[in-house]
Each structure stands twice: as structure tokens, then as C-alpha cells.
Amino acid sequence: MEIVKGVNLHVVQTKKFKTNHITFRFSTPLKRQTLARRALIAQLLETANAKYPNLQVFRQQLAHLYGATLSTKVSTKGKVHVLDIDINFVSDPYSMGEEILVEIFDFLSHILFNPLVSVVQYQQKFFNREKANLLHAISLDMEDSFIYSDYQAKHLFFEDDLLALPSYADLDLVEEENSYTVYQEFQKMIQEDQVDIFVVGDVDAYRIVQLVHQYPLEERQVSLDYFYDQPYTNVVKQKVEQSHNQQSVLQLVYNLDINNQEKSQDFSLLVLNGMFGSFSHSRLFTEVREKEGLSYHIGSFTDRFTKTLQVYAGIDAKDREITLRLIQKQLNDFKRARFSINLLEQTKTLLRNNLILLEDHQKTLVDLFYHQRYCGSQSLETILDELDKISKEDVVALANQIKLQAIYFLEGS
Numbered sequence: 219m220e221i222v223k224g225v226n227l228h229v230v231q232t233k234k235f236k237t238n239h240i241t242f243r244f245s246t247p248l249k250r251q252t253l254a255r256r257a258l259i260a261q262l263l264e265t266a267n268a269k270y271p272n273l274q275v276f277r278q279q280l281a282h283l284y285g286a287t288l289s290t291k292v293s294t295k296g297k298v299h300v301l302d303i304d305i306n307f308v309s310d311p312y313s314m315g316e317e318i319l320v321e322i323f324d325f326l327s328h329i330l331f332n333p334l335v336s337v338v339q340y341q342q343k344f345f346n347r348e349k350a351n352l353l354h355a356i357s358l359d360m361e362d363s364f365i366y367s368d369y370q371a372k373h374l375f376f377e378d379d380l381l382a383l384p385s386y387a388d389l390d391l392v393e394e395e396n397s398y399t400v401y402q403e404f405q406k407m408i409q410e411d412q413v414d415i416f417v418v419g420d421v422d423a424y425r426i427v428q429l430v431h432q433y434p435l436e437e438r439q440v441s442l443d444y445f446y447d448q449p450y451t452n453v454v455k456q457k458v459e460q461s462h463n464q465q466s467v468l469q470l471v472y473n474l475d476i477n478n479q480e481k482s483q484d485f486s487l488l489v490l491n492g493m494f495g496s497f498s499h500s501r502l503f504t505e506v507r508e509k510e511g512l513s514y515h516i517g518s519f520t521d522r523f524t525k526t527l528q529v530y531a532g533i534d535a536k537d538r539e540i541t542l543r544l545i546q547k548q549l550n551d552f553k554r555a556r557f558s559i560n561l562l563e564q565t566k567t568l569l570r571n572n573l574i575l576l577e578d579h580q581k582t583l584v585d586l587f588y589h590q591r592y593c594g595s596q597s598l599e600t601i602l603d604e605l606d607k608i609s610k611e612d613v614v615a616l617a618n619q620i621k622l623q624a625i626y627f628l629e630g631s
Contacts, residue, residue: 224438238419254387296523371469
């Protein structure tokens with residue numbers, strides 16, 4: 219339902235859950251100059267506002283709301299930067315349903331429209347503390363070999379290195395920001411972002427509409443392009459760095475030559491990735507880790523927004539070349555149809571079971587509906603139906619559209 223242009227309400231009425239869930243999602247084109255600002259906004263929103271000016275009273279109010287929980291998160295979906303405000307609260311329409319619903323929307327209104335500011339910037343002490351917290355969190359992440367090597371592998375692969383940056387930015391970008399620039403970005407986010415409000419649970423849809431209409435959200439014009447398409451090149455980029463850690467990490471990034479309009483390729487990719495590296499029965503796990511004992515941690519994942527497949531492997535430095543060859547052999551086996559129907563069917567069964575379980579999580583339902591509305595995704599029912607139709611030939615055809623483009627190696631001491 220469109221509240222005003224650029225602001226949409228999605229109500230999913232269900233008695234399945236013991237709690238109700240609300241997500242306020244702000245979506246905007248991914249930009250280098252706003253990446254850190256929005257990461258900081260997310261930190262500030264879940265900490266304090268003018269009515270609840272410190273973390274203690276903020277949490278006390280959540281406790282007053284019958285133990286409601288609130289969190290924020292920034293993420294990227296291809297070329298779009300997303301900021302979520304999530305709140306979960308008790309579902310009990312008999313004793314306090316109307317009362318708590320009104321209080322929850324009042325609490326959210328203070329988060330969105332009553333920030334803790336001084337003139338035209340965030341209160342300095344409050345801002346400095348949250349900026350320091352974010353810098354510390356990023357520093358800790360960069361000390362993790364897998365997170366750091368993933369970051370470097372993406373920088374190696376992407377021609378537009380904005381796509382390689384974490385959704386919460388990096389140390390340099392965060393250091394550049396101040397309470398004024400971040401507050402101005404917050405105002406722009408409220409006024410100009412695409413806004414999607416998701417409510418999942420046992421709620422009165424009409425009452426939700428009434429409460430949302432009380433928010434001062436004005437019309438906005440937003441154009442979002444989610445998908446990034448990097449042309450294939452016959453040059454494989456390589457980079458080696460030294461690490462003080464004992465273990466080494468190998469990261470491989472592949473280009474997927476797929477058409478966003480060909481939805482059957484999405485389903486083939488789900489199955490191929492399951493057989494290749496995302497399940498414990500996958501080839502990377504059984505052949506590279508279990509049979510050859512070359513890796514203590516290995517797997518693969520895909521990103522349909524950037525059309526990439528990525529493999530990560532924690533190994534000993536001396537096993538770099540043999541591990542690389544063995545990973546490539548597994549992928550080449552799929553390209554040459556050297557895999558069993560049993561592996562295919564086992565993977566489809568696991569995928570089907572995992573997809574059905576998605577309905578047990580309210581935030582996952584939010585993402586499913588968002589992707590259907592804006593990213594061309596299918597409904598869960600359609601995905602399950604189409605998954606059954608995937609054949610060995612479909613997987614082979616898809617595998618032959620995968621080309622290695624970047625090899626990053628973090629060499630342990």
C-alpha cells in the first residue's frame with residue numbers, strides 16, 4: 219500500500235508468531251560519500267533520542283514496552299544501500315494489543331523524528347561515543363582473516379571498488395565524518411529515501427495504516443538500480459599479502475554471465491552453489507576438506523546483485539597451489555556433467571527444506587517481500603516449484619557461465 223509516493227506499507231497478517239515485527243527500511247543509491255554517514259546513523263538511532271537521551275533510559279523504555287527489542291542494520295543490495303530499523307514486541311491482542319501498538323509507534327516516532335541534536339548537528343558527546351564504537355568494531359573486523367581477505371578479494375575483483383566496501387564503510391571514511399555531516403545525511407534520508415514499512419504478525423491492518431499516516435513522511439522520487447554487471451575479462455587478477463596469523467586464507471571470485479530476466483538461472487545457481495560449496499555434502503567440503511584434508515574451513519556463496527560466486531578456504535600456506543587446482547577441478551566437473559543425480563536431488567531436498575524454514579523467521583519474510591517487490595524475485599511458493607524442475611542439464615549450462623576473475627591469498631606466517 220502506498221502511503222505517499224515513495225513510502226510504502228506492507229502488512230503481513232499472521233497468527234504464526236508469538237511476537238509482532240516491524241521493519242522501517244530506508245533505501246538509497248550506494249554512494250561513497252554517504253556510506254559511513256549511514257552506518258553512523260544506524261548506530262545513533264538504536265542508542266538515544268531527544269526523549270530518551272541516553273542508553274539507559276532508552277533501554278528502560280524498551281523494557282516498559284513488555285520487553286520489546288530494537289536493532290538497526292545497514293546492508294547493501296548491489297548498488298543500493300539499505301538501513302533497517304527492526305523492532306519486535308509481544309503479540310497479545312486480548313490484554314494490551316491496542317495499547318502496545320500505539321506505544322510502539324510512538325517510540326519509533328521519537329527515533330525517526332526527534333533525534334538527539336544540538337542546533338543542526340547531533341549532540342557532540344553522544345556522536346563521538348558512537349563514532350568511536352563503530353571505529354572499534356571495524357578495527358576488530360579487519361583483524362579477522364576471513365573478513366579482511368574477503369574485503370581485499372572484492373577490491374581486487376570489482377572495477378568499481380565502491381562495490382567492495384563493507385556496508386558499514388571503512389576506517390578512513392568513518393574518520394572523515396562529523397556530527398554535522400551525519401545529521402544532515404539523516405535529514406536527507408528521512409526526506410528523500412525510498413521508505414518501506416513492513417509489519418508482520420497478529421495486527422489490525424487498518425489501525426496500522428492509521429498510525430503510519432500520523433508520521434510526517436512526505437512524497438519523494440527515488441530511482442534505484444540494484445544490479446551491477448561487470449564485463450568478463452580473460453585476465454585473472456592475483457594478489458598475495460603476508461599475515462601475522464598462522465593460518466592462510468585463499469579467496470576466489472568468479473564472474474557469473476547470467477541474465478537477470480532469466481529467472482530459471484537463479485534457481486540453477488541455487489542448486490549449483492549447494493552442490494559446489496554451501497552444504498556439508500558439497501564437493502568443496504567432501505573433496506577438499508574431508509578427503510584431502512587441505513582446508514579447515516571452506517565454502518562458497520553467491521551474490522545475484524553483483525553476479526558473483528566466491529570461494530573461501532582456510533589453509534596452510536604450503537597448500538595454496540594444490541588447493542586452488544582442486545577447487546577448480548570441482549567446478550570443472552560440474553561444467554563437464556561429472557556429478558551424480560543423487561547429489562543433485564540431495565541438494566534440491568536440502569534447499570527445499572531450508573526455504574520452507576524461512577517462513578519461520580519474520581525478518582526473512584521482510585526480505586522475501588522486498589525482493590519480490592523491487593528486485594524481480596519470485597514468491598517462495600514459485601521458488602519451490604521451480605526448484606523441482608531444475609535438471610542436470612540446467613546446472614551444467616549455468617556452470618559453464620562461471621569464469622574465474624580474481625585470486626587473493628592472505629599468506630600466514
